[in-house]
Amino acid sequence: MNDISTTLNEYIANEILKQPGRVINPDEPLISGGIIDSFHLVDLALFVEDTFGVHIDDSELNADTFDTLNQLVALIQARKP
Amino acid sequence: MTTFSHLLRRFYEETPDRVAVYLQHAGQEDLPVTYRDLLKGAAGYARTYARAGVQPGDVVLLILQHGIDLIYSYFGAVLHGAIPAIMPYLTEKLLPERYRSDLASLLGITRPAAIITYPDFEQEVRAALKEGDSVRAVIVSSEADQPADPDFESLPGMQRRAEDIVLLQHSSGTTGLQKGVALSHQAVINQLESYRLALHLTDEDVVVSWLPLYHDMGLIACYLLPILLGVPLVLLSPFDWVRAPYRLMQAVSRYGGTLSWLPNFAYNFCAQKVRDRDLDGIDLSSWRAISNCSEPMRWESHQAFYERFKDYGLRYEALTTCYAMAENVFAVTQGGIDAPVVVDEIDREGLQIERVARPGKPDRDVIKMLSAGRPISSVRVRVLNEKSQDVPDRVIGELALQSDCMLTGYYNRPDATKKAFLDGWYLTGDFGYMADGEVYVTGRKKDLIIVGGKNVYPQDIEQLAMDVPGIHPGRVVCFGVYNEAAGTEDVVVVGEVETRDLQERYKIADQVRQVVTRGSAIALRHVYLVDPPWLIKTSSGKTARLANRDKYLAEMKEQR
Numbered sequence: 001m002n003d004i005s006t007t008l009n010e011y012i013a014n015e016i017l018k019q020p021g022r023v024i025n026p027d028e029p030l031i032s033g034g035i036i037d038s039f040h041l042v043d044l045a046l047f048v049e050d051t052f053g054v055h056i057d058d059s060e061l062n063a064d065t066f067d068t069l070n071q072l073v074a075l076i077q078a079r080k081p
Numbered sequence: 082m083t084t085f086s087h088l089l090r091r092f093y094e095e096t097p098d099r100v101a102v103y104l105q106h107a108g109q110e111d112l113p114v115t116y117r118d119l120l121k122g123a124a125g126y127a128r129t130y131a132r133a134g135v136q137p138g139d140v141v142l143l144i145l146q147h148g149i150d151l152i153y154s155y156f157g158a159v160l161h162g163a164i165p166a167i168m169p170y171l172t173e174k175l176l177p178e179r180y181r182s183d184l185a186s187l188l189g190i191t192r193p194a195a196i197i198t199y200p201d202f203e204q205e206v207r208a209a210l211k212e213g214d215s216v217r218a219v220i221v222s223s224e225a226d227q228p229a230d231p232d233f234e235s236l237p238g239m240q241r242r243a244e245d246i247v248l249l250q251h252s253s254g255t256t257g258l259q260k261g262v263a264l265s266h267q268a269v270i271n272q273l274e275s276y277r278l279a280l281h282l283t284d285e286d287v288v289v290s291w292l293p294l295y296h297d298m299g300l301i302a303c304y305l306l307p308i309l310l311g312v313p314l315v316l317l318s319p320f321d322w323v324r325a326p327y328r329l330m331q332a333v334s335r336y337g338g339t340l341s342w343l344p345n346f347a348y349n350f351c352a353q354k355v356r357d358r359d360l361d362g363i364d365l366s367s368w369r370a371i372s373n374c375s376e377p378m379r380w381e382s383h384q385a386f387y388e389r390f391k392d393y394g395l396r397y398e399a400l401t402t403c404y405a406m407a408e409n410v411f412a413v414t415q416g417g418i419d420a421p422v423v424v425d426e427i428d429r430e431g432l433q434i435e436r437v438a439r440p441g442k443p444d445r446d447v448i449k450m451l452s453a454g455r456p457i458s459s460v461r462v463r464v465l466n467e468k469s470q471d472v473p474d475r476v477i478g479e480l481a482l483q484s485d486c487m488l489t490g491y492y493n494r495p496d497a498t499k500k501a502f503l504d505g506w507y508l509t510g511d512f513g514y515m516a517d518g519e520v521y522v523t524g525r526k527k528d529l530i531i532v533g534g535k536n537v538y539p540q541d542i543e544q545l546a547m548d549v550p551g552i553h554p555g556r557v558v559c560f561g562v563y564n565e566a567a568g569t570e571d572v573v574v575v576g577e578v579e580t581r582d583l584q585e586r587y588k589i590a591d592q593v594r595q596v597v598t599r600g601s602a603i604a605l606r607h608v609y610l611v612d613p614p615w616l617i618k619t620s621s622g623k624t625a626r627l628a629n630r631d632k633y634l635a636e637m638k639e640q641r
Contacts (some may be wrong), residue, residue: 004374018606022587031173031174032173033174033595033598033599034174034176034594034595034597034598034599035594035595035598035602037174037598037604038320038323038324039350039533039567040322040606041323041324042323042324042325042326042354043354045324046354046356058107058321058324058325059107059108061324062173063173071498
């Protein structure tokens with residue numbers, strides 16, 4: 001697991017799921033699987049922007065852009081300044 | 082005599098070029114829809130319904146998302162004299178099988194003659210149909226007739242009577258979908274008339290909304306009221322708003338929006354999740370009434386919203402309140418229009434234990450109650466005790482009401498309709514009190530959780546959770562817990578499990594989450610798994626849920 005993945009996992013577990021210490025399977029569908037509901041997508045986007053300097057447009061906040069932790073990490077890596 | 086079709090005809094003939102709706106979609110130019118466009122589009126659909134064999138008085142079920150098809154097909158049903166009902170669209174997290182079974186249960190009771198949907202959803206809809214059911218046609222939006230000039234002389238909608246049912250409103254979930262609130266033309270028009278007066282609606286008003294149309298607040302206050310009373314409506318997609326709440330402020334600023342309706346959570350959501358960069362050049366000074374409605378209203382939420390947006394022209398007096406329900410078409414009361422919303426500081430213990438709203442004292446723990454305002458002109462409100470007797474001011478009881486805008490009944494459910502009334506008074510299932518003519522809502526008698534303005538029936542969630550392997554059959558309870566930061570309730574499930582293995586328990590908890598989300602589109606905040614026997618069982622589901630909720634809260638406090 002790389003740093004980005006660890007940071008995201010911690011954020012999602014602590015802030016969204018309120019289950020500190022929870023390990024998220026990197027291939028688990030987060031959006032379509034109902035782990036992150038739509039009310040928290042904007043939080044996640046703001047966190048990604050603040051932490052990694054990567055902007056995810058609100059029109060991209062759906063399972064087509066990223067659904068799993070791995071996909072989100074790939075998206076961040078691809079866009080990282 | 083007036084019906085929806087008569088009102089629409091007048092706009093079509095007198096002010097055809099006036100914009101009825103500015104339709105917004107993220108990433109697209111706004112689409113202005115004039116009354117001419119609206120009536121022509123609706124006339125195309127009316128013809129489509131006729132062609133499909135839909136009769137006046139039949140129900141048509143609209144399974145469409147935010148967009149022009151939903152608007153045209155809705156008013157097309159009205160012009161044809163059919164009864165439109167909107168069913169929420171399948172979301173990506175809801176399991177298609179679950180959706181299908183919800184749809185099937187709605188079909189069984191509501192018995193629509195036709196369903197309108199998108200071409201790529203047709204298979205999904207057909208999968209829910211059965212031999213011998215009521216559905217004679219599945220109409221796909223791409224095959225609807227082109228917009229055409231309406232011929233009012235021949236449109237069956239012009240022949241409807243004021244007392245005929247004009248529309249159905251359902252609330253969500255398996256339980257909600259089985260109770261369609263049937264409203265007559267007269268009831269809706271009476272509501273619009275008295276609500277118009279309560280709001281002091283003028284030609285200067287502009288309604289801005291992101292609310293879904295399958296919800297009464299979205300459908301009545303933010304769709305039918307503006308369109309049928311000639312107030313321009315700026316309509317955003319709920320889907321766009323939840324991903325970018327600043328769009329609401331941008332729309333208000335751009336169109337000089339004056340009126341909006343929001344569930345309480347949206348105040349917190351906007352206050353917390355809108356960034357400064359998205360508010361560049363925004364002016365909210367036109368906003369004159371933002372009515373908090375459809376879930377318990379919090380003084381703290383108003384403060385947070387005001388603090389966040391006051392530098393952008395938001396006026397404190399614009400924060401208003403409303404108490405509404407589909408059974409009364411919409412508004413029962415409105416506060417904050419003629420005078421600022423009254424904040425009643427009451428003793429917390431008095432409210433919770435003695436069930437009275439005693440004015441707070443400095444050395445006591447107080448709750449700031451927001452008044453929902455006074456009943457609008459067509460509505461009378463009473464507060465009743467358990468023996469159905471009126472209680473004095475400041476005593477908590479069940480709110481009951483009488484009006485000229487009540488439902489005709491729950492559609493095809495005379496049993497449920499009968500149960501809802503007592504001697505001609507509608508029993509709301511809400512607890513509250515009156516003081517100086519103002520109505521305060523303190524809680525619910527009905528066993529219902531409200532999450533982000535959406536009604537959730539705990540029995541639906543429990544039913545889903547019980548199917549997870551490892552959970553003791555029948556040993557599950559679901560309830561709501563207020564979340565101060567979010568301004569709404571969190572949904573909690575407690576379940577008894579045999580296994581003591583922690584990893585095993587994590588797995589079961591995950592499965593419960595997944596099954597519930599995919600089965601109800603509700604995200605659980607906490608799945609709390611416990612050793613049997615933990616649950617308190619009583620004869621009534623409601624008291625059991627309250628007792629278990631108290632036990633849960635006590636254990637959470639200990640663990641902290």
